[in-house]
Amino acid sequence: MIDISIIILSTLRRSTPLIFASLGAVYSERSGVVNIGLEGIMLVGAFVSVIASNAFGLLPGILLAVVAGMAVAALHGMATITFKANQIVSGVAINLFGMGITAFIPEALMGMTDIRALNSAPLLAGLTPLVYVAIALIPVSHFLLFHTVLGLRLRSVGENPASADSLGINVSTMRYLGVVLSGALAALGGAYLALEQGGGFTKNMVAGRGFIALAAMIFGNWTPFGALGASLLFGFSDSIQTVIQTMGYTIPSQAIQALPYILTIIVLVVAVKRVRMPEADGKPYLR
């Protein structure tokens, strides 16, 4: 017999990095910039959070990870907003950068592949603080995007930048804001993975969650609550996977581990026709 509360807690834990990253993706894409570099940014966030928290403590570590994520995202912004580069190409470059640098520094400069986190987060009702932060950010983001001046302006440049421009809204500023916020949130997701779930940094530990988060954002129809729901679904399939593995069926473990990824593909195929992306998403704006 499986304890339901274990599955619920496990689902929440496994969903948290996805909630952060997919919420970040919502901000970025609502402003009109596709950020497929989330995976790379999560890796940078995870890495920096471990190194910095070992040196300065838990909270400064998380904050520095956020700053690093924002910096990497700003690079993506510079390439795509200021220099109008193709957003996919730039995103791929960000991913390669994130994977490369987080593998290079530990191995070449520190001579190790895994870095243990020395500080661990306190538990509140069985969950670490960032889980609550992630969930709290959902209604906050919904309010921000759909009921405030800032949200209206951010969404307007993602839908029709020419229109926003003609009303005196600075398209670049709004887009930078969306992209940099996505960097901050993706890095938080990475920091959670490393500090509160993994107990340290290992090479390529994000393992495609940045891409699953993008799928969650799409399935969630570019809304905070939608992204939350989709992230929970993916988190659930991830936790079910571990449960099945411990139950001792003779299914090859690789097949079970593939479950979240297979679900991603199925969900996207189902979702394509029901969702609608921001009209100018992925398009550089030239006056």
Added chain:
Amino acid sequence: MTVNDNGITSTSINGNAIEFQSICKRFGSTLANDKVSFAVKAGEVHAIVGENGAGKTTLMRILYGLHKPDSGTIYVRGKEARIESPKDAIALGIGMVQQHFALIKRFTVAENIILGQEGSKFYISREKGNKLIAELSRSFDLSVDPEARIEELSVGEQQRVELLKVLYRKADIIILDEPTAVLTPQEIESLYATIERMKASGKTIIFITHKLKEVFRVADTITVMRGGRSIATMSVAEVTPQELSELIIGKELRVRGEQRVEPKNTEALVVENLVVLGERGNEVLKGLNLVLKENELLGIAGVEGNGQTELVEALCGLRRAVNGRIMLFGHELTGTPPWLLRSKGIAHIPEDRLSSGMIDEFTVYENLILGYQTEFSRAGLLQKNEIMNETAKLMDEYDIRPRDLEVKMKNLSGGNQQKVVIARELRKNPKVLIANQPTRGLDVGAALFVHNKLLEAKSKGSVLLISSDLDEIMELSDRIAVIYEGRIVGEFDKKDKVEDIGSAMLGGKGEYA
């Protein structure tokens, strides 16, 4: 002298709302504005007329801060103005309704109107916005539901939102770029009324158009632009339509040959009980019947969105017919793929040349052989000499400018792009030409050329002309069919009254004032 709510004085000492002095603007190798100078008096309706590419829109975009001039000065109410961005223009009380509406389809009417001037720093109160907009719509008689999403609105309603956007910002100098291009006759009338009302409340209106009829209907003063220059500014009373068109084109209008070929009795294209589904799976054509005779030009009139697009797509094999038949000279064509239809003699001028008539990154010669590549290739290799010879010939025949075989399509003006499309489609003398909005966005000269070509195609085959420009339909058609909600609801002769056709276009409810 009047003072509006912004505290901006509407009139200056010399009575000019705007004065352009020697405005120059260059895009690459073309001089879009060449020492443009003229003044717009406060409180008048000032029409700026000229062919496409005459520099009208460029000048207005400069006035609204969307382009920076290379040199020259703009005076607003007598004072030199620096307009770096639309923000500056809005602050000066200038508003602009662009030809391609700058609306966000997914946003509500209210969101579109308040965007950029939300009336608070942080939280947006929906009730407050709706109340403001309701008051504004009442005072200018521009009724529209603030909670409706833009994509649910008709083109006419969308234009009202654009006008409300400008009025919400308390603009008293209002620029309208080709405002009637997409409207039905009824909507045009109500726009005229709005212009009158805005003028009566002391606003200055600058009105860009290339339809002469409109100029004489609404304008007080006219400025003619040609080749980037301001040619003349005069009062409407001082000029006749004939003189004005000569000023616009710079030469006398060619009179169209009145010797038109009479339609034969043979049925070229027959559409029987055609049923076609739209994007959402709903029936868009609900059993449409149509007969096009040999040497006939049949005009399809109707308010846009009544199934015209789907009809054309079905005829061109781009959309599946769920029911009904399409016959060409007695042979069934239903379900035939587009490539085969072309070889059977059906040609198509698509309504949106940019998205479905051409490839803008390709050169002119590549666009001219699009779909006919096999004709110009041997053993799978394109024969460049043959292609170039044919291209040179077509460029001469259709007067495509610049006369450069290798120029990219995107660098041509709209009129020249359309000529390339038409040259390609007519090269093989099609049995049936389907021309969907063939002169949309073209200036007088280019439109005239297209009209002549359509008549030429009719003398060699037959033409189905779909257009939202009723004047064009009336002028060219042998017979006029009105499409409404997926059916042909009436057939008219060109001698019939335009009011009756207009009424049929609205489903026979006869709201034509």
